Amino acid sequence: xxxxxxxxxxxxxxxxxxxxxxxxxxxxxxxxxxxxxxxxxxxxxxxxxxxxxxxxxxxxxxxxxxxxxxxxxxxxxxxxxxxxxxxxxxxxxxxxxxxxxxxxxxxxxxxxxxxxxxxxxxxxxxxxxxxxxxxxxxxxxxxxxxxxxxxxxxxxxxxxxxxxxxxxxxxxxxxxxxxxxxxxxxxxxxxxxxxxxxxxxxxxxxxxxxxxxxxxxxxxxxxxxxxxxxxxxxxxxxxxxxxxxxxxxxxxxxxxxxxxxxxxxxxxxx
Numbered sequence: 161x162x163x164x165x166x167x168x169x170x171x172x173x174x175x176x177x178x179x180x181x182x183x184x185x186x187x188x189x190x191x192x193x194x195x196x197x198x199x200x201x202x203x204x205x206x207x208x209x210x211x212x213x214x215x216x217x218x219x220x221x222x223x224x225x226x227x228x229x230x231x232x233x234x235x236x237x238x239x240x241x242x243x244x245x246x247x248x249x250x251x252x253x254x255x256x257x258x259x260x261x262x263x264x265x266x267x268x269x270x271x272x273x274x275x276x277x278x279x280x281x282x283x284x285x286x287x288x289x290x291x292x293x294x295x296x297x298x299x300x301x302x303x304x305x306x307x308x309x310x311x312x313x314x315x316x317x318x319x320x321x322x323x324x325x326x327x328x329x330x331x332x333x334x335x336x337x338x339x340x341x342x343x344x345x346x347x348x349x350x351x352x353x354x355x356x357x358x359x360x361x362x363x364x365x366x367x368x369x370x371x372x373x374x375x376x377x378x379x380x381x382x383x384x385x386x387x388x389x390x391x392x393x394x395x396x397x398x399x400x401x402x403x404x405x406x407x408x409x410x411x412x413x414x415x416x417x418x419x420x421x422x423x424x425x426x427x428x429x430x
Contacts, residue, residue, distance in 0.1 A: 162372075162381065169199045170382055174389030177221075181390065182229040182397025183404075184343060184413050188390060189316075189354075190278060190325050192218040194420050196382060205371070208266075213370060215262060215319065216361030216377030217386075219255075222354040225390040226324075230351050232398035233344035240341060243300060244348025247309040251323060251353025254313025259360020262318045263377075274319045278421030281325055285414035288332075298334045308334075309353075316350070317357035324350050325417060339409045343401060 173195045177188030193214050200210035234241055298304055308330055316323035324346040331342035358378065365376025373380045401409060422428045 163203070166199065166203055167385060169202075170196075170385040171389050173199070174221075174386040175393055177386070178225055178228075178390030178393030179397040179400075180416060181222075181225050181347075182232065182394035182399070183401045184324070184328075184397075184409065184416075188225055188394070189218045189222050189319070190417060190420055192221055192386065192390075193274070193319065194424055196386075200371075209370060212263065212361070212365070212377045213374070213379050213382075216259075216358065216365060217379045217382045219259075219316070219354045219357040219361065220378045220383050221386050221390060222350060223358070224387050225394045226347055226350040226354065228391045228394040229398045230344075230347040232395050233347045233401075236402055237341060237344040240344035241348055243305075244345045245352065246305045247312075247327070247345070248349045248352030250306050250309025251313030251316065251349060252356035254310040254315075255317035255323075255353050255356025255358075256360050257356075258314040258317025258319075259357040260317075260364060261314075263360070263364035265318075272425055275421045275424030275426075277315070277319070278325070278417045278424065281329055282414045282418030282421060284329060284333075285410050285417070288410070300335065309349075312349075313353045313356060316353050317360055323353050325413075328413075340401065343409070347398070 173192060177191040177195070180191055181188035196218065197210050197214040200213060201207055205213070230244070308327070312323040312326045312330070315326055327346045327349055328339075328342040331337040331345055332339060337345065362376035362378055365374070365378070368376070370377060371379050371381075419428070
């Protein structure tokens, strides 16, 4: 199973997902999950197991990757730290619940849910690409932190992503954040929220015959190889994001998300 081709595939996933993580303020899970799934399936891993390992390992990779991205963003955007941490605390709770639910859902159901949500987000970004940032529709308080933090954390654990792609949309649409502010806040948030999901995937995968060198549904081989490349690329991507206008960030975000969404629901063959 662990061929040279497999390791090259993991390295490429780390490079692409790491750069996207820093550039767009996401954990990179929206790329790590499907790409890792397609790679594991390609080398002969059962589709159901491949999906759960992709979800669990993705969340583990997201923690160091998003920390690298958050470090760069918070050096420039000091105002994103507080909302990111407050949302992230509730995100940990949601991630624990979502990870537990994911272990009992069929892999095809997870793929379809994941794909549909990505397509919706991509279309929304295209529709609003030339619009100014809306004024805040909801005030930030303990209730909004709890509702949005927990809900997005649940999606994070359920789908094996950091939740950044959903949080960014909410911050821009409901709270009037600029795209760059949303990206910075998201990078802080996903450092925390991925922790809850990882714990769930480790616990639910205990006693299950998973891949060699794994802890529950977290593959240590995939984690190490992808992280080696994703962490430095996340920092570089964050530097690039501060030089791009909001419109360009939205466009890149929408195109990547749309393509991956179509592939997950089977419109684009793997």
